[in-house]
Amino acid sequence: MPESNSVGIVTPQYVHIDKPLKLKSGTEISSYNLVYETYGSLNTGRSNAVLVCHALSGNHHVAGVYEDKPKSTGWWDNMVGPGKPIDTDKFFVIGVNNLGGCHGSTGPASIDARTGKHYGANFPIVTVEDWVETQAQLAEHLGIHQFAAVVGGSLGGMQALQWTLDFPDKVRHALVIAAAAKLTAQNIAFNDVARQAILTDQDYYGGDYYSYNTLPRRGLRLARMLGHITYLSDHSMASKFGRELRDGKFSFGYDVEFEIESYLRYQGDKFTDLFDANSYLLMTKALDYFDPANAYNGDLSAAFKAVRASFLVLSFTTDWRFSPERSRDIVKALLDNNINVSYGEITSTHGHDSFLMNDAYYHQLVRAYMKNIEV
Amino acid sequence: MPESNSVGIVTPQYVHIDKPLKLKSGTEISSYNLVYETYGSLNTGRSNAVLVCHALSGNHHVAGVYEDKPKSTGWWDNMVGPGKPIDTDKFFVIGVNNLGGCHGSTGPASIDARTGKHYGANFPIVTVEDWVETQAQLAEHLGIHQFAAVVGGSLGGMQALQWTLDFPDKVRHALVIAAAAKLTAQNIAFNDVARQAILTDQDYYGGDYYSYNTLPRRGLRLARMLGHITYLSDHSMASKFGRELRDGKFSFGYDVEFEIESYLRYQGDKFTDLFDANSYLLMTKALDYFDPANAYNGDLSAAFKAVRASFLVLSFTTDWRFSPERSRDIVKALLDNNINVSYGEITSTHGHDSFLMNDAYYHQLVRAYMKNIEV
Numbered sequence: 095m096p097e098s099n100s101v102g103i104v105t106p107q108y109v110h111i112d113k114p115l116k117l118k119s120g121t122e123i124s125s126y127n128l129v130y131e132t133y134g135s136l137n138t139g140r141s142n143a144v145l146v147c148h149a150l151s152g153n154h155h156v157a158g159v160y161e162d163k164p165k166s167t168g169w170w171d172n173m174v175g176p177g178k179p180i181d182t183d184k185f186f187v188i189g190v191n192n193l194g195g196c197h198g199s200t201g202p203a204s205i206d207a208r209t210g211k212h213y214g215a216n217f218p219i220v221t222v223e224d225w226v227e228t229q230a231q232l233a234e235h236l237g238i239h240q241f242a243a244v245v246g247g248s249l250g251g252m253q254a255l256q257w258t259l260d261f262p263d264k265v266r267h268a269l270v271i272a273a274a275a276k277l278t279a280q281n282i283a284f285n286d287v288a289r290q291a292i293l294t295d296q297d298y299y300g301g302d303y304y305s306y307n308t309l310p311r312r313g314l315r316l317a318r319m320l321g322h323i324t325y326l327s328d329h330s331m332a333s334k335f336g337r338e339l340r341d342g343k344f345s346f347g348y349d350v351e352f353e354i355e356s357y358l359r360y361q362g363d364k365f366t367d368l369f370d371a372n373s374y375l376l377m378t379k380a381l382d383y384f385d386p387a388n389a390y391n392g393d394l395s396a397a398f399k400a401v402r403a404s405f406l407v408l409s410f411t412t413d414w415r416f417s418p419e420r421s422r423d424i425v426k427a428l429l430d431n432n433i434n435v436s437y438g439e440i441t442s443t444h445g446h447d448s449f450l451m452n453d454a455y456y457h458q459l460v461r462a463y464m465k466n467i468e469v
Numbered sequence: 470m471p472e473s474n475s476v477g478i479v480t481p482q483y484v485h486i487d488k489p490l491k492l493k494s495g496t497e498i499s500s501y502n503l504v505y506e507t508y509g510s511l512n513t514g515r516s517n518a519v520l521v522c523h524a525l526s527g528n529h530h531v532a533g534v535y536e537d538k539p540k541s542t543g544w545w546d547n548m549v550g551p552g553k554p555i556d557t558d559k560f561f562v563i564g565v566n567n568l569g570g571c572h573g574s575t576g577p578a579s580i581d582a583r584t585g586k587h588y589g590a591n592f593p594i595v596t597v598e599d600w601v602e603t604q605a606q607l608a609e610h611l612g613i614h615q616f617a618a619v620v621g622g623s624l625g626g627m628q629a630l631q632w633t634l635d636f637p638d639k640v641r642h643a644l645v646i647a648a649a650a651k652l653t654a655q656n657i658a659f660n661d662v663a664r665q666a667i668l669t670d671q672d673y674y675g676g677d678y679y680s681y682n683t684l685p686r687r688g689l690r691l692a693r694m695l696g697h698i699t700y701l702s703d704h705s706m707a708s709k710f711g712r713e714l715r716d717g718k719f720s721f722g723y724d725v726e727f728e729i730e731s732y733l734r735y736q737g738d739k740f741t742d743l744f745d746a747n748s749y750l751l752m753t754k755a756l757d758y759f760d761p762a763n764a765y766n767g768d769l770s771a772a773f774k775a776v777r778a779s780f781l782v783l784s785f786t787t788d789w790r791f792s793p794e795r796s797r798d799i800v801k802a803l804l805d806n807n808i809n810v811s812y813g814e815i816t817s818t819h820g821h822d823s824f825l826m827n828d829a830y831y832h833q834l835v836r837a838y839m840k841n842i843e844v
Contacts, residue, residue: 119721215723219722278703278711279706279707279709279711280701282712282730283694283730286729286730286734289723290690290694290734295687312670316665319658319665320662322658323658323662326655328653328654328655332653334654336653337652337657337760337763344758346494346495348664348754351757352757354654354657354661355657355658355661359661362665
């Protein structure tokens with residue numbers, strides 16, 4: 095149920111971008127759809143627009159609920175709304191589902207007009223840079239020439255970062271939360287195991303499982319279970335689940351025994367009904383590829399030279415997927431360029447998932463930063 | 470090739486234990502085979518026997534090589550041999566393949582005499598306590614009434630610990646390396662994802678894949694890939710692989726791109742030819758179940774009350790599977806019982822895998838401890 099300070103009932107909108115998009119992979123997409131939602135109102139000066147970029151398994155439905163679906167609360171409803179840290183009484187907030195996603199924007203499950211079939215694995219690999227380009231097209235469609243802020247956590251934070259690099263004049267503030275300037279070998283390793291689980295599933299059918307009226311459920315489930323382990327901290331798993339047994343004693347078999355097993359399997363099963371496997375592959379590749387310093391021989395400070403935005407960078411102490419160290423690297427590179435950056439390392443037990451939670455200090459920092467943005 | 474101080478050419482030996490074994494699960498095994506190897510000679514007083522317990526993917530072949538197979542070096546050849554830290558000039562060292570394994574001891578791939586078929590998934594769940602019981606049977610068969618030391622790393626260390634609990638008079642020293650007194654929720658979570666990968670593989674056939682002349686290769690491969698991520702430290706993966714690309718540039722596809730992907734897939738593929746999937750399931754359950762403090766309301770100090778052995782406990786700083794904190798818990802519980810314990814926390818970049826490696830300080834500590842053992 096939406097709280098009294100929720101944006102309330104929302105309706106997704108669609109835009110057809112009828113402009114060819116040349117992707118970083120070299121492939122061109124002739125046109126595409128984006129589904130998005132907006133909360134609040136665009137002011138006369140068009141100076142109060144805030145773009146929220148989603149992470150791996152997120153989408154355009156950032157806040158509010160759908161009519162007749164009281165449990166359909168947006169993934170960042172605790173952050174975005176009237177009087178909330180990202181205040182929709184002040185800002186015009188936009189959530190968009192990225193290209194390659196599976197919640198309404200053009201993606202692998204969409205029909206490719208050229209073939210009449212699902213794109214499937216033929217959907218091109220998309221990068222964070224490609225997404226920012228499409229988001230810029232959406233902004234233009236909405237008559238927005240500059241964002242007051244671009245905000246995101248995890249992969250969403252990478253998009254916020256990319257905005258300041260690709261469109262330095264179109265973004266005044268970037269909120270980069272629980273993110274990183276690039277993935278480590280360990281990060282990539284986890285993503286590759288998740289991909290291999292999907293790709294080697296006998297029901298993957300080279301990505302064309304739609305034609306077989308099935309989906310690589312086993313693989314997608316494993317991918318999600320694995321993802322969940324990386325989103326939680328060792329500590330929070332221990333305190334939430336420990337070694338609790340579902341039946342209080344060993345059953346000496348391979349069915350669920352420990353509560354953590356029950357939790358993970360439940361999360362895995364649930365996810366296979368909510369997310370497209372091909373989209374999952376694409377999202378992990380976008381994560382793996384993101385590396386703005388690469389064009390500068392690994393020098394992140396050099397990569398930030400043309401940046402003009404101001405930043406709020408936030409990390410969480412028990413996040414071992416994108417540890418505080420990664421955020422510190424971003425902060426230092428920004429400071430090397432005398433960029434205005436506020437940084438907070440928030441004590442939290444909830445690991446990488448912290449960025450989705452309602453931590454008081456975290457929300458106060460975002461609230462203060464957003465309050466300070468002139469529109 | 471064996472070094473000049475290797476035990477040299479070795480030959481596995483088999484024993485048929487014709488005594489029923491009542492397992493912790495309640496199931497009884499009427500008889501079973503164990504494959505083992507020995508290095509060095511048992512002295513007249515039978516006081517110099519050392520038992521080496523293997524970990525998840527290990528076996529009885531601890532040191533030396535097989536005739537005509539120069540690359541078949543034992544998994545702990547750098548530790549066990551003439552003049553090595555576990556000196557076979559002084560000790561009679563025994564390596565045994567645990568029940569449920571797949572290297573010659575009775576396990577899921579063995580034929581169940583009662584049915585004439587492979588045990589498959591009908592092979593009962595075995596615990597660390599069960600293994601110690603079988604190892605005691607082997608000792609009796611070899612005329613050994615007391616071990617100078619029981620040694621192991623990881624799951625092997627858990628067995629060493631169990632020996633001091635179950636047979637306090639039969640073990641004088643326990644070397645417990647890179648181990649833990651129980652697994653955490655995160656540990657169990659990783660094991661369960663590995664198990665689910667195998668169990669949901671369409672070629673698992675309820676564990677009876679032998680009858681179908683196949684094996685759950687995809688699942689076992691994923692399990693191994695995942696295991697490898699947990700055996701390496703974030704740091705060592707970064708320095709060994711980083712974000713190196715195999716072809717120097719992105720290929721915008723799902724084949725191997727990053728070197729870490731290449732490494733993991735290679736390890737996964739290799740493993741499916743070397744290890745039985747049902748055995749893998751059993752090994753992970755034994756890990757999950759191990760919890761000596763559980764019978765004492767979680768009080769490890771109480772669990773160690775009857776322990777009489779002396780201990781060397783070793784941990785490695787970057788081991789995030791069984792972190793130093795876990796070893797410290799063991800050490801403190803031993804100290805609570807005024808047990809003679811030596812403890813070393815070894816600075817290493819190699820994560821959990823460190824216990825298999827030739828770190829100078831690590832080997833010096835083991836060497837010193839072993840040298841100090843009276844036989």
